[in-house]
Every structure is written in structure tokens, then in C-alpha cells.
Amino acid sequence: MYAKNGTSTSTIKLSIMMMLDDSFVKSLSNVLTEPTISIEGTFCNTSYPFKISGLKLKGANYVEDFEGAANIAHLLKQNTGYSNYGITFSIILEWKDVKITFKKERSPILEQLLSKKLLSDCCILAAEGKEVPCHRNILAVNSDVIHAMLTSGMEESRNNKIPMTDISEEVVNILLAYLYCCDINITEMKEDIAYDLLRTAHKYNIPSLQELMAVTLFKKPNNSFNMNTVLNVYYFTLNVEELNELCDKMLNILKGHPRKLLASTVYHNLLEKSPKEANKLALKLANREEIRAMLVNDMKGSKTNKIKMKDIGDEIVDLFLTYTNSGAINTKDMKDENAVKLLRVADKYNITPLKRVIATTLCDRPDDSFNTNVVLDLYLLTTNVCELNVFYKKMLNILKSNLKKLKTSSAYLDLLKNSPQEANKLLMALLELDVEETNIRALPST
Known part of the structure; x- marks a missing residue:
């Protein structure tokens, strides 16, 4: 002290x-x-x-x-x-911490039924076509989902085969051991096996097994997980209310090992199949400086990007974080320049609701309240963006009404110098001409 x-x-x-x-x-x-x-x-x-x-x-x-x-x-x-x-x-x-509230008592009779396969009357189809014999009544009494499958005239009730082809024969055998009230070794159970049992228990509504596997995974040391399993468990538990604690644990592991996450095959598959979800996860894991760097690096390759590193300030990052975390943002008093930057970020990460919120706010502002540089930036940003067509037309009309200011604006001079083709397209739009039908040159700067 x-x-x-x-x-x-x-x-x-x-x-x-x-x-x-x-x-x-x-x-x-x-x-x-x-x-x-x-x-x-x-x-x-x-x-x-x-x-x-x-x-x-x-x-x-x-x-x-x-x-x-x-x-x-x-x-x-x-x-x-x-x-x-x-x-x-x-x-x-x-x-x-989490605790187990369900506890199964061992049953020697059921253990014999399982081990000796006495009078088996159905089987579970595991991955690679493996068939594991078992008993209809044991499955049905443990799972109302399987009960419905076996009693409602579905294919499973006719051929007495329950398809579980998304899990291995090893996982099926552990599942049956649990349903037949045998001991299962959760202390030495591998994390990927526990995950497979967790999602199977959830799928077939076996609450006691779901709880046991959730507790098993929760109590595992953080460094015992491989990143693929962590990511799988995180996404599986993300929208399951009773598994919130486990979801938080997985998120904390991801936060502590960003390099391993980026190298994982599951994350690479996510980037390929659902880049928007991958970006959402990255935003959850990153701190402000990491997000700042991410925005800078990612936006360098954007065709519409005009933001330099020095322009992505903490204020923009905070606004972006506020929206991604809560789904709401106060745009009433937002500066036009900040709105442009935030709109670029929303466009880059394809966050359509945020784009609409900002566009709607700016549409309601008087035409004479806009700086010409800002208007041109917004016009270029919203060109060919269907959901922002009304806003695009508003910016175009402001430019039509202020041609003299446009010609002397620094944004237009930069456009004329760095992208004369875009400047020519702007002129065509101002004159309401089809670009393909004319060779009129862009507005001169003087």
C-alpha cells in the first residue's frame, strides 16, 4: 500500500x-x-x-x-x-465453475445387455457405415427424439436403424455406455470426443449427457484443447442458452491464442465459406489497437478505400465497436466526416444495417449542411450500391447544384489526378448521359 x-x-x-x-x-x-x-x-x-x-x-x-x-x-x-x-x-x-445436477446409477443388468448384445433389435449407423447393435427401448426411454423416430412411421421405425453418421463408432460406443448406465471415463476423455457427445446429446435431447459433457469440457485445462475443437465448441454453444458458461470459456481461450486461431483449419474454412462470421469473431477477439490495425490492413485492398492509417482514429473504432456489440448507434450528432469513415467500414465488412442507419441519418440532413469533399466521397462510396440508391441520388443532386464548388474541391482534384476514368463517370452522371455513348472529357479543374 x-x-x-x-x-x-x-x-x-x-x-x-x-x-x-x-x-x-x-x-x-x-x-x-x-x-x-x-x-x-x-x-x-x-x-x-x-x-x-x-x-x-x-x-x-x-x-x-x-x-x-x-x-x-x-x-x-x-x-x-x-x-x-x-x-x-x-x-x-x-x-x-459449473456442477453436475444429473447423476446416473450403474445397472449391472443393462451393462450385460450392452456388452453381450442380448436380443438386440436395432442398430446405430456410425460414420464410415459402421453398425453398432443396441435396443430400441433403451434408446427410446433416454431420448424423446429417438422415441419419435422409432414410433412415428419414419424410416428408422421400419428398418430399425438410427443414422448417426456424423460421429465415429468410438463416440457411438461411449454414447451407448452412458445410456446403458455404464461408467464412462470423463477424466481421460479427449476434448473432440466430448464435443461430439455434447452436440449429439443436444441433437437427440439427452439433457443429462449434455450437462455431463458441458461440465467435462468446462473443467478441462485451457492448454489441453486444440484450436479446431475450441472453435467448433464456441460456435456450437454460441446460441444455446444453457451452455453460456462453456461458450465464454471457449471465447477466452480464443482471445488468449489469436495466432493459433488464425492457423486453424476450422477458421480457414470459416473464412472461405462465411467471411462475415469470421470478421464478427475477429472483432470480438480484438482489442482497440488490433481492430485499428485490422481495419487499416484489410481496407488497403478495397477499391473504394480512401482512408489512411492516420485517419482511422479511436472515435471511429469506438463507434464501430458500439454498433457491433449492441446493434445500435447514435448518429444524430455524428459529424459528416465520421459518417463517411464509418460508412466505408460498414461497406468493407458488408454490414448492411449499419450502412442503412448512416445513410438514413445523412439523408435527413439539409443539402447545404454538407461539405463538397464529403458529398463527393459519399457519392463515390454509394455508386452501384443498390440498398443506398436513394442516398446516392441525393449526393448526385447536391453535386449538380454546386458545380463550381465541386470543380475547386480538393477531393475532385485528387479524383481527376488519380482516377480520370472515375471523374469522367461522374461527369456523365451529372449530365445524365450514358458513359458508353459519349467521349466528353471530365470537368476541367479551372
Whole structure:
């Protein structure tokens, strides 16, 4: 604990610094989910308690204005002649945990039915065409979904074969062992096996197995997962309310290993098949500086991009983060220049609702409130964007009404110099001519 004079000589500022060994922090973070530290203690005697709650587990924590600091500062101010005070404190470590509420009792009779396949009357079709014999009534009593499959005239009820071709024979055997009340070794179970059992339990509505696998995965050390499994579990649990804790754990693992994520095959497949989802995930994982760098690097290849690194400020990043996190943004008092930058970001990441929100806001503003450079930027950005056609026409009409300002604007001069073809297209639009039917040159700069 440190004490120093405040901004005025009549005040004393208190702070607490806590240092932990990095290897200790790393070890705990690997086995605990979202660990936090609290400090509770007394200063001088029991009349001066102090408390700090919810500190993130890391190598160094520095805190000012903690609970009880004012009383301790008052004591120090009254006793300036003392320099040696006793402090008693405790450090409390807390973390998220989940527990099993369902518990199956072993049944020797059911174990024999499974091991000896006595009077088997159906089978499960696993991956690679493997057939695993079992009993209809055991499956039906554990899963209302399978019960419906076997009793509603579906193909499964006619041929007594339950297709589970998305899981291996090994996973099917563990599934049956659980349904027949046999012991399954969750301590040494591989994470990908637990994931397959988790999604199978969810698919066939076997709540007790779903809970067991969720707890099993939750309690696994972070470094035991490969990144493909983490990403699979994350996306599977993302929209399953009862699996929120497991989803949070997977997200924290992803945040701690961005390089491994980028190298994973699942992420590469996601980039190829659903780049929008990949971008959403990247935004969740990145901090402000990482997002800033990502926007800069990604937008360098954009044909419509005019933003340089120095132009992507914290204000734009904050606005973008606000929208991606909450789905809402206050555009009423947004500056035109910021709206242009944010519209570019929304266009780059194909966030159509954000594009519409910004365009609608700007459409409602008076024509004479726009700077000509901004109008030209917005016009070029919304050209050939169907969902922003009304906004595009508004910008074009403003340019038509301000040809003199347009000709002398820095944005137009840059366009004329760097992209005369685009400048020519603009002229055609201003004259309402078809570009293919004319060779009229762009507006001169003087």
C-alpha cells in the first residue's frame, strides 16, 4: 500500500499494488475459468478495514480509490508523525465453475445387455457405415427424439436403424455406455470426443449427457484443447442458452491464442465459406489497437478505400465497436466526416444495417449542411450500391447544384489526378448521359 500527497497538500492519495509471479498466473489461468482476485484487510487496527473486489488475475494490479481508502487517508492526515503502520490482509481467489445436477446409477443388468448384445433389435449407423447393435427401448426411454423416430412411421421405425453418421463408432460406443448406465471415463476423455457427445446429446435431447459433457469440457485445462475443437465448441454453444458458461470459456481461450486461431483449419474454412462470421469473431477477439490495425490492413485492398492509417482514429473504432456489440448507434450528432469513415467500414465488412442507419441519418440532413469533399466521397462510396440508391441520388443532386464548388474541391482534384476514368463517370452522371455513348472529357479543374 502506498500513500502520497494529492494535488493539494491537504489531501492524501492511497493506492495498492499487487504483484504476482507470471508463471503462477499462467498456471492458474490455464485451469481456472475467468479467475478474479479480491483483497480484504485492516489498516492499523480493526477500525480501518479496506477492500478491493474483482481484480483480473494478472502479473500486476494497481488500484486507487478503493473501499476504505478515505478513512485510512483521514487517519494518516491526523497522525503525520507516524511512519510505521501494521496491515493485515487476505487474498481471495474466485473463478467460474459449473456442477453436475444429473447423476446416473450403474445397472449391472443393462451393462450385460450392452456388452453381450442380448436380443438386440436395432442398430446405430456410425460414420464410415459402421453398425453398432443396441435396443430400441433403451434408446427410446433416454431420448424423446429417438422415441419419435422409432414410433412415428419414419424410416428408422421400419428398418430399425438410427443414422448417426456424423460421429465415429468410438463416440457411438461411449454414447451407448452412458445410456446403458455404464461408467464412462470423463477424466481421460479427449476434448473432440466430448464435443461430439455434447452436440449429439443436444441433437437427440439427452439433457443429462449434455450437462455431463458441458461440465467435462468446462473443467478441462485451457492448454489441453486444440484450436479446431475450441472453435467448433464456441460456435456450437454460441446460441444455446444453457451452455453460456462453456461458450465464454471457449471465447477466452480464443482471445488468449489469436495466432493459433488464425492457423486453424476450422477458421480457414470459416473464412472461405462465411467471411462475415469470421470478421464478427475477429472483432470480438480484438482489442482497440488490433481492430485499428485490422481495419487499416484489410481496407488497403478495397477499391473504394480512401482512408489512411492516420485517419482511422479511436472515435471511429469506438463507434464501430458500439454498433457491433449492441446493434445500435447514435448518429444524430455524428459529424459528416465520421459518417463517411464509418460508412466505408460498414461497406468493407458488408454490414448492411449499419450502412442503412448512416445513410438514413445523412439523408435527413439539409443539402447545404454538407461539405463538397464529403458529398463527393459519399457519392463515390454509394455508386452501384443498390440498398443506398436513394442516398446516392441525393449526393448526385447536391453535386449538380454546386458545380463550381465541386470543380475547386480538393477531393475532385485528387479524383481527376488519380482516377480520370472515375471523374469522367461522374461527369456523365451529372449530365445524365450514358458513359458508353459519349467521349466528353471530365470537368476541367479551372
